[in-house]
Amino acid sequence: xxxxxxxxxxxxxxxxxxxxxxxxxxxxxxxxxxxxxxxxxxxxxxxxxxxxxxxxxxxxxxxxxxxxxxxxxxxxxxxxxxxxxxxxxxxxxxxxxxxxxxxxxxxxxxxxxxxxxxxxxxxxxxxxxxxxxx
Amino acid sequence: xxxxxxxxxxxxxxxxxxxxxxxxxxxxxxxxxxxxxxxxxxxxxxxxxxxxxxxxxxxxxxxxxxxxxxxxxxxxxxxxxxxxxxxxxxxxxxxxxxxxxxxxxxxxxxxxxxxxxxxxxxxxxxxxxxxxxx
DNA sequence: ATAATAAGGGAAAATTATTATCCTTAAATA
DNA sequence: TATTTAAGGATAATAATTTTCCCTTATTAT
Ligand SMILES: [Mn+2]
Ligand SMILES: [Mn+2]
Ligand SMILES: [Zn+2]
Ligand SMILES: [Zn+2]
Numbered sequence: 001x002x003x004x005x006x007x008x009x010x011x012x013x014x015x016x017x018x019x020x021x022x023x024x025x026x027x028x029x030x031x032x033x034x035x036x037x038x039x040x041x042x043x044x045x046x047x048x049x050x051x052x053x054x055x056x057x058x059x060x061x062x063x064x065x066x067x068x069x070x071x072x073x074x075x076x077x078x079x080x081x082x083x084x085x086x087x088x089x090x091x092x093x094x095x096x097x098x099x100x101x102x103x104x105x106x107x108x109x110x111x112x113x114x115x116x117x118x119x120x121x122x123x124x125x126x127x128x129x130x131x132x133x134x
Numbered sequence: 135x136x137x138x139x140x141x142x143x144x145x146x147x148x149x150x151x152x153x154x155x156x157x158x159x160x161x162x163x164x165x166x167x168x169x170x171x172x173x174x175x176x177x178x179x180x181x182x183x184x185x186x187x188x189x190x191x192x193x194x195x196x197x198x199x200x201x202x203x204x205x206x207x208x209x210x211x212x213x214x215x216x217x218x219x220x221x222x223x224x225x226x227x228x229x230x231x232x233x234x235x236x237x238x239x240x241x242x243x244x245x246x247x248x249x250x251x252x253x254x255x256x257x258x259x260x261x262x263x264x265x266x267x268x
Numbered sequence: 269a270t271a272a273t274a275a276g277g278g279a280a281a282a283t284t285a286t287t288a289t290c291c292t293t294a295a296a297t298a
Numbered sequence: 299t300a301t302t303t304a305a306g307g308a309t310a311a312t313a314a315t316t317t318t319c320c321c322t323t324a325t326t327a328t
Contacts, residue, residue, distance in 0.1 A: 048309095
């Protein structure tokens with residue numbers, strides 16, 4: 001992925017900090033503000049939390065990253081993609097995308113509720129494969 | 135429902151404040167701390183927010199009420215019941231229980247993710263029937 | 269009815285998360 | 299390369315929520 005053009009196309013100046021933020025989100029996905037702060041700290045020991053916040057906000061406004069709200073946890077962020085469900089490991093906090101066809105659930109929920117539904121937040125929690133072994 | 139015995143069986147002293155809290159949760163369901171504060175204020179003009187917080191916490195610990203975390207909103211509480219999905223109206227904030235068979239989704243999600251999944255948070259949002267008309 | 273204990277009320281304090289400020293530094297454009 | 303403007307860093311301020319404290323009152327068990 002071309003991180004430089006991702007920023008340029010969204011009228012954002014290309015800074016080393018921003019490049020690392022989008023690279024981290026692209027390769028690791030599902031990172032919280034604090035995760036990002038820790039991750040960026042090795043490359044930028046002087047990075048400020050304010051920089052993380054400011055950039056997360058601007059990137060959300062530009063619509064190329066999105067927030068994932070998780071019960072009991074701080075929100076995590078990921079590059080924008082189609083609506084999807086998440087599996088969360090309660091032991092190691094790993095989060096996995098799942099291509100459940102959410103639209104099918106929504107259709108069923110509309111019938112049941114008589115609501116006109118357009119968005120979903122679907123999060124399953126349990127134990128990931130790695131933690132199951134240990 | 136016998137609110138008095140619900141409290142007694144959980145080793146909680148039966149106070150008028152607690153009776154109203156459980157009655158409100160039973161009849162209205164899905165109330166936030168502030169909802170409860172407002173609702174109790176008519177019966178107890180001197181009610182303290184601390185009383186609401188202390189009781190919600192103790193009731194959650196006793197496992198007979200549970201928190202429902204909703205993206206972008208303050209948590210709401212309901213009497214403990216089987217796992218179920220929710221429909222949320224973004225206009226009037228109405229929340230509806232849905233007896234979607236969540237276990238079926240969980241089974242599918244386990245296959246997809248290889249996680250061992252036990253809990254779910256499923257919230258759809260849109261417009262409720264009432265708000266669709268207006 | 270009494271005594272022991274838990275709960276309520278009011279306010280302060282603590283917590284936590286996010287944003288604003290101010291100055292310095294760096295990126296973009298010509 | 300000079301100029302303009304946005305972004306970064308450090309810290310303070312803000313805001314919102316939740317908890318704690320301390321005293322009074324009410325509930326429970328005897
Ligand atoms: Mn995701
Ligand atoms: Mn419910
Ligand atoms: Zn795990
Ligand atoms: Zn509505």
